[in-house]
Amino acid sequence: MNIAWTVFLPIIAFLIGIFFLGLSRKIMARIQWRYGPPITQPIIDIIRAFSQRSVSHGILFNLGIALSVAGSVAVVLFLPFGKVCPLSSSGGLLVILYLMLLSPLGFALSGGEAANPNISIGISRKFILALGYEVPMLLILLSLMTYHKTISIVKIVEAQQNTGWSIVTLPLVLSGIAYLLILPAILGVRPFEIAGASQEISSGPMAEYGGQYLAIADVEHALSLFIGIALFVNLFLGGAGDIFAPVENFLASSGLSCMVTFLEGLVFFVKMLAVFVICVFINAVYPRLRIEQAIGYLWRWPTIFAFAGLVIVLIVGR
């Protein structure tokens, strides 16, 4: 069963991510009084890109992009989706934190070989931005791990079934707010669309990709969108949760336990959708910040909230 999930989970993650990408274009269009492309447009783009000609700048240019997809797929296997988590006992949250690094690193290595000035600027911005949001994010994750006394993400999700969602658990409220404040930066949407600014540095790290490179980069984009939101849902919105406990019990007793897994997946998806739509709205109304402004923001309010949250956990939680 686990092996089957190892194959299916990345595909599900990709489908959800690509659906979100299509949806965001539709929502953005409607906000701007346009009709917008069909919701399947990102998939069409990927298929089209595959059939097109492309240029390469060297072996690392090819390998780097494979590494970045590989990193994202590996993270998906470590993230609980509903109650499914194929690699739950191989490392936990700390490993996720490190594996999430592979994908930007892969893009950075791949783009670095292309010797395009826009790419160098984009990568430099991406790393600085990542440093910006990692400061509050690490504080948030540490307060979670300290509060639940575990480094396993599965245990954190399980613990929320008893205590309720982390974001409404009293000592963790501030951490949850801080996470919401940095979520657009993690996803790289406006106002934090700094690394891939399309009008300014011609999409930054993406500038040299065409053909199947662009297709693979889009796949990675969909996966990382899934990861960014799924992590938040798992850590603060109770994962798949047990709001359907009576239904679940009924289904389990009538021998339809595969339906339970399906329902949990559905709940998880709905939560992700809600979070994503909020991020799209933020994306629609804000202009792009400069990198200094972004750091100034990220190291001010979210960090203060996250730090206060950690102090509260240290005082209350023991």
Place this chain on the structure above:
Amino acid sequence: MSLQLLLIIAFGSSLVTYILGKLSQRLRDIFAVIASWALVVMVAVFYGKQVENTSYLKFLDMNLILRMDTLSWLFAITITVVGALSIIFALSYIKMKERTDFFYLMMLLVNASMLGIVLSGDLASFYIFWEIMSWSAFLLISYNRGPALAAGMKYIVMSILGSVAMLVAVLSLYGRFGTLVISELAPAMTSASSGYILFLLLLFFTSFGVKNAVLPFHTWLPDAHSEAPSPFSAVLSGILIKMGTYGFFIVIYAIVGLKIFLGLGQGILSFHYILSIVGAITIIIPSFIAVLQNDAKRLLAWSTVGQAGYIILGIAYGTSLSVTSGLFHFVNHAAFKALLFMVVGAVEYRTGGVRDLNSLGGLIKKMPVTFIGAIVGVCGLIGVPLTNGFVSKWLIYKTLILEGSPLLAFAALIGTWGTILYSYKLIHNIFLGQLPVEYKEIKDAPISMQVPMVIFSLVIVTFGVLPGVPLRIINNIISSLGFEPLNVSLWGIVSETGALNTINISVAVIIAGIIAWLIYRAGKSAVRVSQDDNYAAGAYVPVDKYSYTVDFYNPLYRIVSPFLKDYIDIFYVKLTGWTRKFCGKVRLVYTGDVGNYVMYIMSFIALLIFIQLTWSVWK
């Protein structure tokens, strides 16, 4: 085989190399390589053996003693392997320079003296070998003359201060307990007062802190590492500064003992907690100073200070996970930092001494093997999964989080993010981006440089995928120090509170990578284009006019640089200025002219006679 023989060969071979060098260069090179590898083999033979105290010399009624246990074996094997590989690396690096015989003599002498340090069973021989190491390191640091002389001077002044502190501690131990043998000191310490132990620990902390470059004693290191010849930088950063770590280990866990060490003080004000905080600060500040550096070796030097912080944090925190992590990180750091210094050394060798990050670039196409070394080394440094650095850092994070010190964990984690920034800068500015015209004809590093780099890369990946190999040895060490051993399997750690399985992680990443690669291959094959064939949204990309590597993190630099001045170094420089001024004043009296001194003596005697005649003070 006895330990005396080992040391005799180690020291003897350095002299023989020097003499052979006068006869033939080729013979000397061959002998130096063979001798250094013979030491590796001889140390390896001692694996798993305990050698009890054996006296080798009598000195002022004291027995000077050698011994070997698992801890010294781990350090000894690291010393000999890094030493031997750096000798191979040096073969072509040093060929065209002057005073090569002297260089080999000193390299082998440093390695021999470090071997002496880890094998000594009493503090007197420890001190003697320590001094040999300090002085030969000084001669190697200032080998290049010029700015290297100033760097060497800075190092030796701080080193002497540390040695003096150690000498005071050693003498006070001898005066109180009448012995300097480590195994005899340990039971004696139980009767000592906690004030005395604190006094001892502070003195030893000064001494080992200077060597290990713990804040605020780190200021010699960036200068020394960047000015030393690269093969020695590898040794210096890989193992020499870790002699401080070994010293911490001996003093804290072998002499003072775990219980007394953890019992010094209360809560946050306890000694081990303060030492942990010092380690944490040593992680953060240097890691971010490294981001701002433009000299490749200086960047690596600051990174060494930061990584040493992880080791100190691990040792000082005092749980079995943290001490394991500290020891494992010592081994790992020796591998990846020696490798990175060799990479920079190879680039320096091929480009004619260029290590300015702003003027290099695009070397991946010209030096692929060196690049592989760089990327593996950098991944180990960051702690990317599948490399050794990941496991040791995972251990320290885990224990810090679960023991309830999230702020220390935050320091360790954010230090890693600083590491990512400067590591990528190092890779990008040397190997990626545009290849400048003047390097179009460059060749990859010679084979004698490639071999050590490849070996280190293999070690890094092996220890990352199969961490159980070194962790089992470390487990023996920590259980002999009174810790609870970890539940180690070949590919990770089994535990209730969060297991680690590196095989699963590796398989997941590798299979996903292969699938992505196959998908990539399924598309139309790409057209290879030159580096100047770039897309810039219609704008003209100037060819070979701009270096995209200059000011890589400029926006960050503008934000953080005011906070990251090395105030400690500025203070030390001021202190030397004041001392020099004061000494200048003193020199007005002590002119060095004998006539003046005679005059002082005469007038002093005259004063005494005058006092006696007037008041008759002395009956």
